[in-house]
Amino acid sequence: MTLDKNFDPAAIEARWYEHWESKGLFRPERKDAEPYTIVNPPPNVTGSLHIGHALDNTLQDIIIRHERLKGKDALWVVGMDHAGIATQMVVERQMNERQQKRTDFTREEFVEKVWEWKEESGGTITKQLRRLGCSMDWSNERFTMDEGMNEAVLKVFVDLYNDGLIYRDKRLVNWDPALKTAISDLEVETTDIKGSFWHFKYPLADGATLDDGRDYIEIATTRPETMLADMAVAVHPSDDRYKSVIGKEIEQPITGRRFKIVADEHADPELGSGAVKITPGHDFNDFEVGKRAGIAAGDMLNMLDGEANVCQTSDGLVPEEYIGLHRFKKDGIAGVRELVVQQLKELGLLIPHVTKNKDGEEVEHDAEPRTIATPFGDRGGVVIEPWLTDQWYVDAETLAQPAIKAVRDGDIEIVPKTWEKTWFNWMENIQPWCVSRQLWWGHRIPAWYGPDGEIFVAEFEEEAIGQALEHYAIDNPEDFPGLSRDTDVLDTWFSSALWPFATLGWPIDDAPTPANDADVSSKTLERHYPNDLLISGFDILFFWDARMAMQGIQFMKDVPWKRLYLHGLVRAEDGSKMSKSKGNVVDPLGLIDEYGADALRFFMAAMESQGRDIKMDDKRVEGYRNFATKLWNASRFCETNGIGASKTLSAPEATLPVNRWIISEVVETQQALDKALTGLRFDAAANTIYHFTWDRFCDWYLELIKPVLQGDDDGTADETRLVAGWVLDQIIVMLHPFMPFITEELWHSMGERNYDLIVAKWPAPKAEIDAEAKGEIDWLIKLVSEVRSTKVELNIPPGTKMAAHVPDGDNALQDKIARHAAALDRVGRLEAVSFDPAPDGASAQLVVDDATYVLPLAGAIDIDAEKARLTKALEGVSKEAKSLEGRLGNANFVEKAKPEAAEKARADLADKTTESERLQAALDRLG
């Protein structure tokens, strides 16, 4: 077949992907090969491919394709996340459009509808990952709510419960009033918003007064609405202003509730008045103060319902007009906050904030303006309410310890290393993980409650009932009224934390029996756990990575992965974060349409340097599209010159220096590439193959072999065809992890193949670096470059053929020149080289290594231009020589520097001196 003039990515991408997938080439059977494993961060079933996925998955695909080419049993596990909140929101939103709501259905009906949605509309992203060229093992695609995962989740929950690592507790949680569920600390995003700081008088009860005679305590708050559940006022124990009233009571003006003034270190004398109101049921700090003051969690007052509307407190003291009011102003109706402020103001208990206007007059305001760090739910987008409820917690502190140790001992290597500190810092200060969610979509918590609230945790209801019968000492099950199951589901991250082992067959083969010994899955788990590497964005370090480490070590007694690579964010062109609201989101599929998947992938790799975010740059993607075209055209050249697929894996025998040289260059490139990939330096890897292909292979090698290919066939042309074909093959293989589509296409275009490129062999040239050939071609390149730049500077048309005289050329040089006569003619436009002295008359002179080349010029030469050129060259060389001289003249340098450094300086100086002498001589000849 003949290659078209231009490379059209769209014409081949889908075809090759389909080919690979249908032939099962993403997971070729390699039972005896060394395993290599990565698991893909399961994207949300609701998700579609964004630019961050493109980066994350490109990097993983590069690694897995590289390992596959190296012959490993490379497994890239893929699947989707059921994404509890996100998915439930999508389905509920659709219901809203049809004037329906979740509660119109039974739980079972609703969940059924979510499954229907999942089957029809979910998983868009899996098609999009295919467009990117990602070679994951789709034949075993998983879902966090598939049968195996369900089993794993149940077992993990039950085991953790039995080990005391999961427990039910009544404490404050982050409550999202929009979604009506508890969320974890990590799902809370703190944002600074402009708010108000109010100052109020809290009257002392029973006629008590402060030492200064005031009959009230001043308290300040940003959240006056919580006053309806105030249960104390705290002052610092050493604060002299309030010592006398500690233990005395306050009468809350709105509720009439009486409560104590307590001493607590939490109160900061420097802040506000030094006295702070305490609402244990609605503030995390106050909860702790309340507990210290002897208020049990069960006695703490709650004044809000799940939607953050006011409800009656257990002491019944909330005035009727407040009941049902929203916490904030809503739909134009004043909320509790506004009403409380208004009422206290009417009672004369508001202490105004006084400022001076520009005329120096005092002006009173209700409140002091203040920036308040406010918690928002990351999904629901509304202000989070600390709320007192019963929830399930994971004892993260205990689970974190071995995960800390694993990183400290090097069992997990975090790349880049700077993230270790973040890991330790978070793990060492970890809080209990609230894992229960008041949703319907997700893994339902395997806990049942007896009539008296007794908890029974088991994988199945029958087991729970069994436990209950035993617990209540009931002999006849028919006498037992039954258990009610916990209605909550688990945090989505609870299941995805099990991904590295649950996707490999756990827990089915947790305890191998003769029956399942032959089961592949048990070997799968054994072979592929721990995973070799995890690649993830740092944004899910805590959400996912850390939890995988905790659960993996707990249940598998080993780390989930040996290395953890964290990459940054892809930012918009101006460096800002991409977001839908800003409208600056770049669609990776659009880039694929425009430039091809290969170009986008190469861009991602080339831009991925450790520890830095990537800024989007379309021009650069375009540049890599051009690179693909360049390779395409180089292949066309080969094709039309009888260069095709190599028959050998190792480098062909070569005699010509140019062939020996390019083979050496392949060896060096392959070594540099392997080193970069092993070190997860994607940028270095991409640049290595890019420059080898374009600069070495296309710009020099192909140019230098043109005369050989066209010359008389003395065997050198055949040798060159073999070498060129082999080198092109090596390029195609080495580039494949980065640009899978174009390389697979070229692989087949260049000749008959016994296998597809995706499962080809990574280069192992078995060739030494040929220093002699390298030195010779380096000289040739230098000479040709010198000739070219000389012409430009002397305004000689580049196509002009010239002759050169090398009067001081020794035998070795003469031989060298003779060997490359054809290339010098064709590439350097030096048609004749003589070793006789140059004739008198105008000439250009150039110095390469230790010889001077005199190029006689027909007609007038611009003496001044030639002088300027030589002078400039001389200046450069002398400057370097001078600096080297200075260094060598410094006794300290000679004594203290490393011997190699001094040695090199001496050698460099000798070279520079020769060169400058020659340039000076050339200059002198010009007169």
Next chain:
RNA sequence: GGGCGUAUAGCUCAGUGGUAGAGCACUUCGUUGACAUCGAAGGGGUCGGGAGUUCAACUCUCUCUACGCCCACCA
């Protein structure tokens, strides 16, 4: 309040204890049958400021400045 990161050519970024590199942009030239999605040759940087260590610092240490991110209970 802690922690981290980044400041290198007009732009986006690599980089090494021995006087700096890439891509794009820019300038000049080029239709020699692979490629104008190209080729050739160039211009352009006191490597954020200051101090220190060293024979030598863009590279190590400290400090300052600017920007960014993460964590944290300041009512």
